[in-house]
Amino acid sequence: xxxxxxxxxxxxxxxxxxxxxAARQHNIDIPTLCNYPDLEIKSECRVxxxxxxxxxxxxxxxxxxxxxxxxxxxxxxxVLNARKTIIELILANHxxxxxACPKNLNCELQSLANKLGIDDNxxxxxxxxxxxxxxxxxxxxxxxRCIKCGRCIDVCKNVQSMSVLDVMGRSKDIEIxxxxxxxxxxxxxxxCGQCASVCPVGAIxxxxxxxxxxxxxxNPHLHVVVQVAPAVRVSLGEExxxxxxxxxxxxxxxxxxxxxxxxxxxxxFTADLTILEEGTELITRVTTGGTLPMMTSCxxxxxxxxxxxxxxxxxxxxxxxxxQQMFGALAKSYYAEKMELKPKDIFVVSIMPCTAKKxxxxxxxxxxxxxxxxxxVVLTTRELSKMIKQMGINFESIxxxxxDKPFGITTGAAAIFGATGGVMEAALRTVYEIVxxxxxxxxxxxxxxxxEGLKEAEVELGGQxxxxxxxxxxxxxxxMCEQVKAGTSPYxxxxxxxxxxxxxxxxxxxxxxxxxxxxxxxDAIYSVDENMEIRKSHKxxxxxxxxxxxxxxxxxxxxxxxxxxxxxxxxx
Amino acid sequence: xxLLNEILSKYPKEQEYLIEILLEYQTSKxxxxxxxxxxxxxxxxxxxPESQVCSVISFYSLLSMKPKGKYVIQVCHDxxxxxxxxxxxxxxxxxxxxxxxxxxxxxxxxxxxxxxCLGRCNEAPAMRVNNLVYVSLTPxxxxxxxxxxxxxxx
Ligand code: SF4
Ligand code: SF4
Ligand code: FES
Numbered sequence: 001x002x003x004x005x006x007x008x009x010x011x012x013x014x015x016x017x018x019x020x021x022a023a024r025q026h027n028i029d030i031p032t033l034c035n036y037p038d039l040e041i042k043s044e045c046r047v048x049x050x051x052x053x054x055x056x057x058x059x060x061x062x063x064x065x066x067x068x069x070x071x072x073x074x075x076x077x078x079v080l081n082a083r084k085t086i087i088e089l090i091l092a093n094h095x096x097x098x099x100a101c102p103k104n105l106n107c108e109l110q111s112l113a114n115k116l117g118i119d120d121n122x123x124x125x126x127x128x129x130x131x132x133x134x135x136x137x138x139x140x141x142x143x144x145r146c147i148k149c150g151r152c153i154d155v156c157k158n159v160q161s162m163s164v165l166d167v168m169g170r171s172k173d174i175e176i177x178x179x180x181x182x183x184x185x186x187x188x189x190x191x192c193g194q195c196a197s198v199c200p201v202g203a204i205x206x207x208x209x210x211x212x213x214x215x216x217x218x219n220p221h222l223h224v225v226v227q228v229a230p231a232v233r234v235s236l237g238e239e240x241x242x243x244x245x246x247x248x249x250x251x252x253x254x255x256x257x258x259x260x261x262x263x264x265x266x267x268x269f270t271a272d273l274t275i276l277e278e279g280t281e282l283i284t285r286v287t288t289g290g291t292l293p294m295m296t297s298c299x300x301x302x303x304x305x306x307x308x309x310x311x312x313x314x315x316x317x318x319x320x321x322x323x324q325q326m327f328g329a330l331a332k333s334y335y336a337e338k339m340e341l342k343p344k345d346i347f348v349v350s351i352m353p354c355t356a357k358k359x360x361x362x363x364x365x366x367x368x369x370x371x372x373x374x375x376x377v378v379l380t381t382r383e384l385s386k387m388i389k390q391m392g393i394n395f396e397s398i399x400x401x402x403x404d405k406p407f408g409i410t411t412g413a414a415a416i417f418g419a420t421g422g423v424m425e426a427a428l429r430t431v432y433e434i435v436x437x438x439x440x441x442x443x444x445x446x447x448x449x450x451x452e453g454l455k456e457a458e459v460e461l462g463g464q465x466x467x468x469x470x471x472x473x474x475x476x477x478x479x480m481c482e483q484v485k486a487g488t489s490p491y492x493x494x495x496x497x498x499x500x501x502x503x504x505x506x507x508x509x510x511x512x513x514x515x516x517x518x519x520x521x522x523d524a525i526y527s528v529d530e531n532m533e534i535r536k537s538h539k540x541x542x543x544x545x546x547x548x549x550x551x552x553x554x555x556x557x558x559x560x561x562x563x564x565x566x567x568x569x570x571x572x
Numbered sequence: 573x574x575l576l577n578e579i580l581s582k583y584p585k586e587q588e589y590l591i592e593i594l595l596e597y598q599t600s601k602x603x604x605x606x607x608x609x610x611x612x613x614x615x616x617x618x619x620x621p622e623s624q625v626c627s628v629i630s631f632y633s634l635l636s637m638k639p640k641g642k643y644v645i646q647v648c649h650d651x652x653x654x655x656x657x658x659x660x661x662x663x664x665x666x667x668x669x670x671x672x673x674x675x676x677x678x679x680x681x682x683x684x685x686x687x688x689c690l691g692r693c694n695e696a697p698a699m700r701v702n703n704l705v706y707v708s709l710t711p712x713x714x715x716x717x718x719x720x721x722x723x724x725x726x
Contacts, residue, residue, distance in 0.1 A: 157621070163621030163622075163623050163624065164623060165623060166621070166623035166624055166626065166627040167627050168626060168627055168630040169630050169631070170630070170631050170633075178623060179608075179611065179621075179622040179623040179625070179626040180608050180611070180622075180626055180637070181626075
């Protein structure tokens, strides 16, 4: 134990604790800006400086280890002045038109300036306005708001192994951009949005697609339907001031109805459908000597990664579309027929925890008529919260409402798609029972759950022991891909999700997603599962009816046409 | 001109050789710059992301991703040269080359740059053309040097 003093309070902490961590453990607040939980310590911004007795210069508390007997002052006049000056200097080189920024009231720089009592700037602006990076369908980079904290570089490089962004230039000319000063593009960015999710200011933001949705809702000729992804119901509450991990399924449905959607459906339904299609594909591959290991295909960030970096292993990917795209395809075929509507009169909106889904919906493969997108607009959890706020809905007190039919019944297996390991567990519940022709006694495959980067399980299928693996973050996906490429993968089936924690940690989720928050959302997801009446996809009566009625059987010709896709190497 | 592959093959595939490779290759190249294709090859060889290679190039003023002229003229702007009227040297160059700091003439012959100390303060003002340093400059001397270099081309 190390004993020292902060602001005259006696502090005891473990060896090798930073001053910042020790202060926080004792509820002493030191402002920070570049620092972000779970990421590397950068000490770029200097906002967290403190004064240490007997030393002349100030020290950054985020990177300075506390030692025995230190006497630290976090609020001396010298510290306060330095901190204020730093923020003023940052603001002098920042496009601070707050009300014209999507990060308004959610911005760490703004709240810091407010906290430090900055309402005027001693320094004149030195900002040289540069063009926006907005040529892609997903993210907008506004370099004029960037404060060069380096968080985006860190996630992109170390969590996602993509290294799209880096520091260019030197000293006051520094800019954070992709290589060659280019703009983001699908040749080298997977649009996972993890950079947007950690950016403290409004320098990287998803494209706001709420306008076309409002227009569609107000167009009397359109039948506007919306689907809600599994991960949204355990995170949207945070945007509305509720605790992380609050389960708000019925409230989301109610809010969407209030916004004016004609029907509100659950992506969980097509998640169940995915399990039947993907499970059947797996069984076929195993029994007919097909390409193994098979890798999941629900995550568009992961698909982009495979297409860009590992084109040689694309035949390992399941041909199943993601649940979002299965829903879109069904909405514009089966559902249109059932409702006696023309597909072009149906407008499909998705609420997703994900920025890459915006890209997925625009892929040319995702158009069953080869012309019009099956999913018209994708909104992130954050964009939905914006619409709810615009309408002045009191979210916490809104009465819960169930999802609409005919896609009304869903299962616990579908609910867990939102967490890393969930697709694997859902698939195992089904594949096990189909192959072994016996009921599973314990539905919980606990070894594939949780925030561990790589997880494994072993199951007995048809008298054979089969190994499966689960990877989340592209850094871990890379390890799986290397094995598959080298032909040394010991697995039969691999689940890959691009974002840390799976979709609950997606790039479109409420800001402030940390390990702790991820865990709370995951816990909520599994409690949704536990409380479901049906917990296996192949026992979903509505799914069975859909096959009876329309799709014939899993992997049928019709199912292939509507629910499966193909991949191609991206030029690099 | 030396091929990039020849240079790369001399170095182990380790990140720490990045700067040496960049310097050696740029010096050997006619237009004194690293192209995006070069960055891609170097990145692949060393296993260093392209963004990081670009980041390193952009940090050092000696390295460039823009093609430069056959002659890179660097005029010292540090105090000893400045007090010996290096400004008139620079202005003369701007006048006869019709380019500013960091720019290259249309015929790709000259690039003009302002630089830090060249180590010849006792004979200020000084400028460097590729590897050769010229000292005790006057505007007239500069004009002659440029004319000679232009003549060399023919
Ligand atoms: S979207 Fe993902 S891959 Fe693209 S720059 Fe951001 S973190 Fe990197
Ligand atoms: S874009 Fe955002 S996260 Fe990246 S360096 Fe700039 S301020 Fe930081
Ligand atoms: S938070 Fe410590 S330097 Fe930025």
